[in-house]
Amino acid sequence: MKPRTAKILLGILLVAFVITLPRLVTSNYWLNLFNLAISFSVACLGLNIVLGYTGQLSLAQAAFWGVGAYTSALVTIRLGWPVWMGMLAAFLIASLFGILLGIPTLKLSGHYLAMATIGFGTILQLILINSIPLTNGSDGITGIPSPRIGPLELSSANTFFYLAAFCLILLVWASMRLKKSRVGRALMAIRENEMAAETIGIDTTYFKIMAFALSAAYGGFAGSLFAHSGSHYISPDTFSFDQSVVLLVMMVLGGNGSAVGSVVGATLLTLVPEVLRFLKDSYMMVYAAGIVAIMVFMPGGIAGLVRSFPISQRLIAWWNSDDALVTPVAVPATNNPGPKVQAADPSCVNTPPKQDGTLLTVRNLAKYFGGLKAVDGVDMEIRRCEIQALIGPNGSGKTTILNMLSGLYVPTSGEINFEGTAITGWRPHSITSQGMARTFQNIRLFGELTVLDNVLIGQHSHSQSGLLTSVIQPPSQRVEEAAMRRKALEVLEFVGLRGKEFAIAKSLPYGQQRLLELARALASDPKLLLLDEPAAGLNAAETEMLIDLLFQIRKKGITILLVEHDMSLVMNVSDHITVLNFGKKIAEGSCDQISCNQEVIDAYLGTEHGGEECLV
């Protein structure tokens, strides 16, 4: 059987299951529980986007659930809008509140973020309680209408179940598609390493707010499903901090980052307490003990457990085997909107490079940390197509300069000019889209993602798919995705990592992790590549390979600025060397000039690498 057939078959089975379930389970009590479970599932799907995909802990999900429920109830009762418009309004208004939460929390992470979201949720609940003219306060709102399809009113639990199940399937499908798209990868990159995500060209501010908005929108929609079913009654005490915690437990239990897991977790935790009721007084205790046990023995949640079986890994591989990577979607030869593959600067493909013009100019650059002058008035020029090395003792300001060039630090003073554009003080992702990419001294990969995903994220800055196209996947998106994958494979081939596409980045040996970081930077089609100690931790043979690779990169027309301590590498590849000491430039010139400079020998090289042959 082909995966495609299996997917269709699974779809049919799912529809059949949804149709037959209300016929098998006729009890209204249980059907209402199912509807509640679906509402929780949708809220958990939202939480999964903000926490599971993006790694931002939010404890305000129940508040968004409440905003959605109230929005939907009020517009249908007070304004007399049809229920489907109420649901849409719930989705939109909640997402606005999500943006409202997202903006002030951008500077926060970890427990500070969690605390801010608790505060936000509590404020929303208090507003619901105290805006009595609008919300009826603690009395709540009764008589919320049921949705209608034409003349048919979905007032009974079983008819509503069809609608809710349909929405749930749609939203799970959207979540899963999102995860495998450009936007989803950007969100996961933020989760894995926010600094690396920003420097590879992802506008982390924008995507974090998007994650909060999307998560709140799911929460709002879930609230609307809740308001129009069951008792048709809502009151503020349902949408408490406690409920946010319950939603969090459901999501984490199902499996952080898994959309299907969220649904399983939410369903289990809604239904299991009912099953356990026969235990009478002790049922909540058994239930809680069960949750603790699951979290202790399955830290990856239910989805994590299922994925860890070898058979499910084979199944997942088979399931994915018909996607665009193996059978690329046909790409028209002309008018290809995908990323460019040709050399960044064709004028310098021939070695030795023609020295034609300056790519980057740095004037009087300085960075002070309090009283410490890390970089103190440095002038530098990087010529096109050259490999330029920046060397100097530890603490002389080399990495600080790289951080200013790539936008991680804002210079205290001075200017940086890249291809005629003043980029001083720009944010890292904007600098990356201008054509500058970097690697880090301590490797910063997206560790839990695959090698292929890492390189695909590298292409973020010159691909376009937004949120909607990522979910709907029109032909233009598929063409772009296929082109990105082809390019990713080319880059992996180039650095010698082809065949490792589906390995998890952090499982690679150290040397290959360095290569992968290089591949990720190359995937952004840089004109200038900043390398921070690429040979650190490599042995002699691996360093030799790196040297060859650097020459090949230059051949592609990419200029390189290299910070490195391994003199066998620096003296081998550099066209030009700049030497720093105590934040100031003390020398620059060719390899021969540098290795004969007494000041450089004293401050940096020592007798090992300089000196003796300069007497001639």
Add this chain to the structure above:
Amino acid sequence: MLSVEGIETWYGAIQALKGISLDVNQGEIVTLLGSNGAGKSTTLKTITGMLKPAKGAVKFMGKDITRREPEDITEMGISCVPEGRHIFAGLSVMDNLMLGTTSWKGATKPEIKKNLDRVFEIFPALSEFKNRLGWTLSGGQQQMLAIGRGLMSRPKLLLLDEPSLGLAPVLVQEVFKVIKEIQEAGTTILLVEQNARMALLIANRGFVLETGKVALTDTAANLLNNEQMKAHYLGAHAHVREARERRRPEAGLASA
């Protein structure tokens, strides 16, 4: 002093060490060389008790320490300076050093003071910076601090994992000089290094690991002259003059 007998260590389903045996005698510097993933750091972690071997034994001063806990092993006189320094970034240099004495049970204040002075004698820069926070130090200073902290427990055996990583050439020479001094002052050293040539210049003996096994072992002097070693591990670190020969336009073009 230390003898490692056929240890096999696994990471989950992956076997990192496939029966490694080595020995370190009192007063020696022994160096452990090999590619990334050959098992050097895993060997150190197995010795210090961070990882437990599936098979084999580790003996220190005649006692079996194979499955002992890391803190017990440190207390017995083995101190490890991990790869990547791992200093306590939020604590001062002084606090970092004092934490090094944790495993030195029953130390009196004057004894600690004396040892501290000795560390400051080896690393004068540390006494200058003693009130600065760890993260404000440069990479070289952090490495000095990590080694200094390792010496604070007065170890009989010091394990060093890539002490030259990320250091300027002058500092690399400095670090190797210090390692030699530490040995001459009576501490035995097991040194893991990528910079094979520098390591062999100060070591008495060397072990070369390949894919979890000992591929070669000899005195340092013999290893320096071994053809196999020259080809695989001493290559790029050969003298700059050779390197520059290859860089000349004609040669450079051919290799590029």
